[in-house]
Amino acid sequence: MKAPISIISGPSSQALAGRVARALGCHLADIDFSTFPDGERYLHISGAADIEYAVIIQSTSTDSDYISLLQTIDACDTANRVDVVIPYFGYARQDKRFKDGEAVSARALAGAINVDRVFTVNIHNQNVLSYFDAPATDLNAAPVIGEHIAAMELNRPMIVAPDEGAIDLVRSAADHLGVDFDYMEKTRLSGEDVLIKGKKMDVSGRDVVIMDDIISTGGTVVETTRVLDENGANRVFAACIHPVLVRNAVLRLFASGLEEIMATDTLDKSVSVISVAGLIAGAIKEKR
Numbered sequence: 001m002k003a004p005i006s007i008i009s010g011p012s013s014q015a016l017a018g019r020v021a022r023a024l025g026c027h028l029a030d031i032d033f034s035t036f037p038d039g040e041r042y043l044h045i046s047g048a049a050d051i052e053y054a055v056i057i058q059s060t061s062t063d064s065d066y067i068s069l070l071q072t073i074d075a076c077d078t079a080n081r082v083d084v085v086i087p088y089f090g091y092a093r094q095d096k097r098f099k100d101g102e103a104v105s106a107r108a109l110a111g112a113i114n115v116d117r118v119f120t121v122n123i124h125n126q127n128v129l130s131y132f133d134a135p136a137t138d139l140n141a142a143p144v145i146g147e148h149i150a151a152m153e154l155n156r157p158m159i160v161a162p163d164e165g166a167i168d169l170v171r172s173a174a175d176h177l178g179v180d181f182d183y184m185e186k187t188r189l190s191g192e193d194v195l196i197k198g199k200k201m202d203v204s205g206r207d208v209v210i211m212d213d214i215i216s217t218g219g220t221v222v223e224t225t226r227v228l229d230e231n232g233a234n235r236v237f238a239a240c241i242h243p244v245l246v247r248n249a250v251l252r253l254f255a256s257g258l259e260e261i262m263a264t265d266t267l268d269k270s271v272s273v274i275s276v277a278g279l280i281a282g283a284i285k286e287k288r
C-alpha cells in the first residue's frame with residue numbers, strides 16, 4: 001500500500017498548499033512559524049513523527065523563505081520520503097557565472113536541498129534543475145493561464161512575449177488557446193529599466209495579453225505596454241507565472257494604462273487569481 005501523503009506548507013505558500021491538499025484530499029499538517037527577537041526563524045510541525053510521505057510546498061522569494069524551506073525539510077527527517085515543491089525558486093536568474101568571481105547562486109541554493117524529489121513551476125532557466133541532487137521536474141503553468149485567458153471574452157486576443165526568453169511560455173499558452181502570438185526585443189538597461197524595441201505588430205483594435213514568467217519591478221511590462229499602445233492595441237493585460245512585484249510595481253503597472261494584472265498563486269499576492277494547485281496535485285499523483 002502507498003504511504004499516505006501529508007502536505008507540509010512553508011510560511012510563504014500557505015494558500016497554495018491548502019488548495020493542493022484539498023485537490024488531493026490528503027492531510028494538511030499543522031505547522032507553527034515564528035521569529036525570535038534576534039530575527040532567527042522558528043518552525044514546528046505538530047505530529048511530525050507520524051508523517052510517512054511529506055510533500056513540502058514553499059516558494060523562496062526571500063532569503064528568509066529559503067531558510068524556512070531548509071527548516072521544514074529538516075523537521076521532516078523522520079518521514080520515509082520527502083518531496084519538495086518550490087513553486088517559485090528565487091535566485092534562478094543567477095543560473096550561471098556571467099563574469100569571473102561570481103557565485104552561481106542558483107547552484108549554491110539548489111545544492112543544499114536534500115530530498116527525494118523536487119518540483120518547480122516554470123523555473124526561470126531549466127539548467128537550474130540539474131543543480132538539485134534529487135530528480136527535479138519543472139511544471140508548465142502556461143496552459144493554466146491560457147485557460148484563464150480563454151474565459152475572459154477578449155476581442156481578437158493576441159498574446160505577446162516581452163522578450164525572446166518568454167516565447168516558449170507564450171507559445172505554450174497561445175497554442176492551448178488557438179490564438180495568435182508575437183514577441184518583442186528587449187534590452188535591459190538596469191535592474192529596473194528596459195528598452196523594448198518598437199516593432200510593427202498586428203494589434204490594432206485588439207485585446208493583448210503580455211505574458212512573462214516573472215514580473216518583478218514591472219519595468220518590462222510597462223515598456224511593452226507603451227509599444228503596444230503605440231501600435232493601437234485596444235485593452236492591454238499582463239499575465240505572469242510568478243508575481244514577484246517588488247516595491248511599487250503594481251502601481252507602476254496600473255499607471256502605465258494596463259487593464260489588469262493576472263498571476264498564478266506560486267506567490268501569494270493580491271493579483272494571484274489563477275491557481276496552479278491542480279497542476280501540482282496532478283504531478284504529485286503521477287510521481288508518487
Ligand code: R5P
Nearest residue numbers: 212214215216217218219220
Ligand atoms: C527576465 O528575464 C524575466 O523573464 C522577466 O522579464 C523579468 O524578470 C521581469 O523583470 P521586471 O519586471 O523587473 O522588468
